[in-house]
Amino acid sequence: MIAGCGQVGMALLETAPNAYFTATYRPGSASMPKRQAILERNAKPLAVELTKTRDLIKLTALAQRIVWMAAPDTRFANDPTLKKLVLFSAARSRAWGKTPTCITYISTTGVYGNAGGEWINERAPVNPQSDRAKRRVHAEMQLKFGLKLAHKIHILRAPGIYGHGRLPIDRIRAGTPALLPQEDSWSNHIHEVDLARLAFWANFKAGTYKVVNACDEAPCKMGDYFDAVADAFGLQRPPRLSREEVKKVVSPMMWSFMAESRRIESNNQKSLGFRLRYPTVADYLLTRTSS
Numbered sequence: 143m144i145a146g147c148g149q150v151g152m153a154l155l156e157t158a159p160n161a162y163f164t165a166t167y168r169p170g171s172a173s174m175p176k177r178q179a180i181l182e183r184n185a186k187p188l189a190v191e192l193t194k195t196r197d198l199i200k201l202t203a204l205a206q207r208i209v210w211m212a213a214p215d216t217r218f219a220n221d222p223t224l225k226k227l228v229l230f231s232a233a234r235s236r237a238w239g240k241t242p243t244c245i246t247y248i249s250t251t252g253v254y255g256n257a258g259g260e261w262i263n264e265r266a267p268v269n270p271q272s273d274r275a276k277r278r279v280h281a282e283m284q285l286k287f288g289l290k291l292a293h294k295i296h297i298l299r300a301p302g303i304y305g306h307g308r309l310p311i312d313r314i315r316a317g318t319p320a321l322l323p324q325e326d327s328w329s330n331h332i333h334e335v336d337l338a339r340l341a342f343w344a345n346f347k348a349g350t351y352k353v354v355n356a357c358d359e360a361p362c363k364m365g366d367y368f369d370a371v372a373d374a375f376g377l378q379r380p381p382r383l384s385r386e387e388v389k390k391v392v393s394p395m396m397w398s399f400m401a402e403s404r405r406i407e408s409n410n411q412k413s414l415g416f417r418l419r420y421p422t423v424a425d426y427l428l429t430r431t432s433s
Contacts, residue, residue, distance in 0.1 A: 143205030145192060146212025147180060150248070150303065154209065154338035155183035161342070164204055166190050166212075193223050202230040206240060209341045210247045214277035224281050228288030235292075244294040246345045247285055248337070249278045251301040251330060251355060257404035259328045264299075264353045264410050272398045289351055296348040298341060298356040301406055302367075302399075304423065305334035314372050319383040319391060320365035327403035329364040330357045333420040343416050355408035360422040364400060367423060374427040 144151040147165035155163055163185040167176040173189070180187040188204070190197035192212050201208075208231075214221040224247070231243035254262050255269035270276040285295050321327065332340075340356050348354070362370075365382060372379045389397050420426040 143208045145210045150334050153334045207244045220280045224284040232291035242292040246296040249299045251299045256402040259403040261405045263407050296344045297353045300356045301330035320380040322382045325385050326363040326365045328405045330361045330406040336418050354410045357406045361405040
């Protein structure tokens with residue numbers, strides 16, 4: 143079951159074509175293209191509202207392996223959805239005599255907060271500073287409750303996800319500034335296909351419990367990332383300004399990403415024996431320019 147089948151979920155359907163998937167989409171006529179896209183990838187579409195109790199019960203009745211890709215509800219500081227998920231899954235297992243559910247959750251490296259450019263691995267304590275990251279920490283805590291109910295829980299903390307249609311092309315064309323090199327923040331990335339593949343891999347290989355930093359092998363300064371994309375597509379590189387100047391012209395959400403600096407390493411990703419298709423952003427950009 144792919145719960146919250148967005149672009150990464152579609153990549154998962156495409157990279158594991160021999161597996162049998164059910165993928166959720168939101169009910170309503172506006173979601174009909176999503177339903178059709180799921181069908182075209184040989185998966186079963188399921189119309190559910192993931193925050194509704196009735197729909198969560200339906201979901202847990204259909205699957206013992208779940209990849210949860212839906213973001214927490216932004217209307218609330220805390221969202222009890224995932225605690226309900228593990229409770230309903232446990233009730234189903236007891237009632238039907240089935241094995242406990244295996245849940246792989248896509249979280250964010252934002253839970254570590256600002257590390258001042260220092261290296262962070264899976265043993266580092268969480269230090270969420272944005273509301274978005276605080277919701278993710280709360281979601282992770284709910285899932286850990288599932289360990290007491292004999293569930294298998296895997297948390298994949300993803301940084302900036304990029305891929306087809308997920309490059310900062312519009313930002314670069316608009317001339318949105320980046321930070322001066324000496325003031326710039328470290329950023330981390332993973333290609334959407336690699337994140338999809340890792341989610342599938344972890345669901346089967348990660349044992350009872352595992353936190354994995356789902357990232358590539360080459361942290362870089364954020365401005366250098368923009369420059370590399372601009373060069374690959376023949377665009378003018380973004381202007382560089384001071385932190386004070388950039389903060390005035392970018393959105394608060396964008397600034398929350400730019401203000402935090404950390405270099406992520408993933409010891410647990412390597413211990414699972416997983417190999418990235420795109421070890422660096424440059425590897426992916428090379429395929430774009432060569433084609």
